Amino acid sequence: MTDSEVAAVPTVDADRRTVDRARWAITLVFFVNGLLISTYLVRIPSLKASLGLGETTLGVVLTCYGVAALGSMQSVGPLVARFGSRNVVRVTLAALPFALAGIGVAGDARQLAVAVAVAGGVHGTLDVAMNAHAVAVEKRRGRPILNGCHAAWSISAILSSLLGAAVIRAGIPVFDHMLWVAVVLFAAGLPLTLWLLPASADRAAPASGDGGGPARPGWRTGWTRTVAVFGAIGLVLMLCEAAVISWSGVFLHEDRGASLAVAAFGYGAFTLFQTLGRLTGDRLTERFGRTAVFRAYASIAALGFGIVLVGDSPAPALAGFAVLGYGTSVLVPLIFSAAGQAGGEGAGAATFVSRITTFTYAGILMGPAAVGWLGQAFGLSWTFAGLIPFMLAAVLLAGVMRSVDRPAAVTG
Numbered sequence: 001m002t003d004s005e006v007a008a009v010p011t012v013d014a015d016r017r018t019v020d021r022a023r024w025a026i027t028l029v030f031f032v033n034g035l036l037i038s039t040y041l042v043r044i045p046s047l048k049a050s051l052g053l054g055e056t057t058l059g060v061v062l063t064c065y066g067v068a069a070l071g072s073m074q075s076v077g078p079l080v081a082r083f084g085s086r087n088v089v090r091v092t093l094a095a096l097p098f099a100l101a102g103i104g105v106a107g108d109a110r111q112l113a114v115a116v117a118v119a120g121g122v123h124g125t126l127d128v129a130m131n132a133h134a135v136a137v138e139k140r141r142g143r144p145i146l147n148g149c150h151a152a153w154s155i156s157a158i159l160s161s162l163l164g165a166a167v168i169r170a171g172i173p174v175f176d177h178m179l180w181v182a183v184v185l186f187a188a189g190l191p192l193t194l195w196l197l198p199a200s201a202d203r204a205a206p207a208s209g210d211g212g213g214p215a216r217p218g219w220r221t222g223w224t225r226t227v228a229v230f231g232a233i234g235l236v237l238m239l240c241e242a243a244v245i246s247w248s249g250v251f252l253h254e255d256r257g258a259s260l261a262v263a264a265f266g267y268g269a270f271t272l273f274q275t276l277g278r279l280t281g282d283r284l285t286e287r288f289g290r291t292a293v294f295r296a297y298a299s300i301a302a303l304g305f306g307i308v309l310v311g312d313s314p315a316p317a318l319a320g321f322a323v324l325g326y327g328t329s330v331l332v333p334l335i336f337s338a339a340g341q342a343g344g345e346g347a348g349a350a351t352f353v354s355r356i357t358t359f360t361y362a363g364i365l366m367g368p369a370a371v372g373w374l375g376q377a378f379g380l381s382w383t384f385a386g387l388i389p390f391m392l393a394a395v396l397l398a399g400v401m402r403s404v405d406r407p408a409a410v411t412g
Contacts (some may be wrong), residue, residue, distance in 0.1 A: 004156050016405070018304065019137060019140045019141050021195040022137050022195060023145055024138050024195070025193065026089075026133050026134050026137055027145070027148055027152045028192050029089060031131050031151040031155065032158030032188065032192070033096070033123070033127075034153035035159070036097060036185055038156060038157040038160030039100060040103055042161055044062070045176065047106075047400075049111050049270065051106070051112060060237055061109060061112055062116070065111045066120060068117040069127070070124065070362070072120070072122070073358055076129055076351075080127070081351075084201065085130075085133040085196075085350055086133065086199045086201070088197060090193040092101075092123075092125045092129060093190065093192075096126060097185050098182070099122050100119060101179050102115040102118060104136070104174050104178030104179060112191060123172045124323055125144060131146070131149075132340060132354075133197065134299055134336075135336070135350075136197055137310050138337060139339070139340075144337060146336055147281030147285065148279070150333045151278035154271065155246065158275065176298055202350060205334075227339065227355045227356065229397060230338060230356050231355060232276040232359070234356050234360040234392070235362060236390045237331050237358040238332070238360045238363025238364050238367060239363045241367070242368050244321060244325075245267060246326060246368035246372075248321055251317065252314055255380055258314035262318075263314075265318060266293075268318075268323045273323070273326040274325035275345055277325070277327075277329025278328065278329045278330060281333065284330075285337075290338055290401045291398050291401045294331060294394075294401060295398045297328070297329065298394045299327070299352040300327030300386050304321070304324030304326070306320070306328050309384060309385055334401070336356060340352060
């Protein structure tokens with residue numbers, strides 16, 4: 001071994017350690033983010049009761065969150081280009097606990113709407129930035145990590161729901177609950193960001209004096225045909241997920257005769273098996289590639305819808321929601337990963353991810369209302385049946401991932 005080769009070994013090892021640390025750091029960022037957002041979600045009924053909000057008023061307040069998130073997502077590409085996803089994650093992860101505390105201190109519907117909109121805007125920015133940073137880690141690691149990151153988010157949502165139930169049972173007020181969660185997660189979350197990749201990993205290089213160098217993405221950047229296809233798939237997936245999240249309990253209770261207690265297990269079965277699927281998704285993706293895994297799991301999801309509709313008792317429907325959760329588990333993370341790879345190096349990946357997230361959030365916002373309207377017109381059974389062709393269409397469109405199926409590692 002030559003002197004230069006010997007000198008290169010510590011550098012390669014250091015690079016690997018940096019990437020490995022960044023992998024676990026961004027995974028834990030997803031976990032902290034999930035705890036923060038789920039704390040807000042689990043206390044929505046408490047906020048409604050304590051502030052005396054009607055259904056219509058609460059609906060408007062909740063819409064403020066989604067609209068603010070959608071709006072903020074459009075600026076993430078330029079922010080990453082200027083500051084790097086590391087710095088965007090650091091700032092928004094530090095700000096989100098304060099936004100959560102702001103929701104807890106709201107004294108009326110107007111204050112709550114403002115606080116929820118602020119939280120939505122911060123979360124929308126963090127959502128895109130952390131997915132973009134995970135893509136940057138994937139590129140340098142040469143191995144997929146997005147499913148593991150999303151699994152961490154799912155686990156945190158389950159834990160937060162359990163903690164929230166215990167806190168509510170103990171009679172702890174909303175503000176106290178949110179304040180303590182905010183304090184603990186601010187202290188725990190911010191140090192994690194020190195292990196993220198450096199800002200140069202996806203920050204745009206400054207333009208040279210003669211006008212050369214890469215242009216920073218603008219508001220119109222990233223709306224390509226590839227993004228449109230990925231976005232259409234993401235929209236369909238989130239419509240289906242939103243249908244289950246919002247209407248599985250109603251379907252089990254009203255269409256399959258389940259008690260209210262049993263009906264609550266519909267979403268629980270879906271979430272549990274979705275989490276289990278994500279824990280193994282990265283290994284399967286590494287072995288078989290994005291396209292094959294996506295098609296297999298989307299087919300399983302379509303089968304899950306079919307099982308939900310079989311029989312007239314709660315048991316098959318519960319099994320179907322579990323299969324559906326497992327089938328959908330890897331689909332959205334694979335879409336984010338593929339879009340980030342298609343965006344290329346630097347801030348292009350963040351821009352593509354932000355555009356895809358626009359579609360997925362639109363699906364989350366549209367899904368519950370669309371399913372409710374169709375369910376009222378045709379019944380929930382026919383509405384769920386109508387989602388199967390859309391899932392099968394996602395199977396057929398998965399071929400768009402082939403061009404970015406197996407990214408090469410950047411570091412040795």
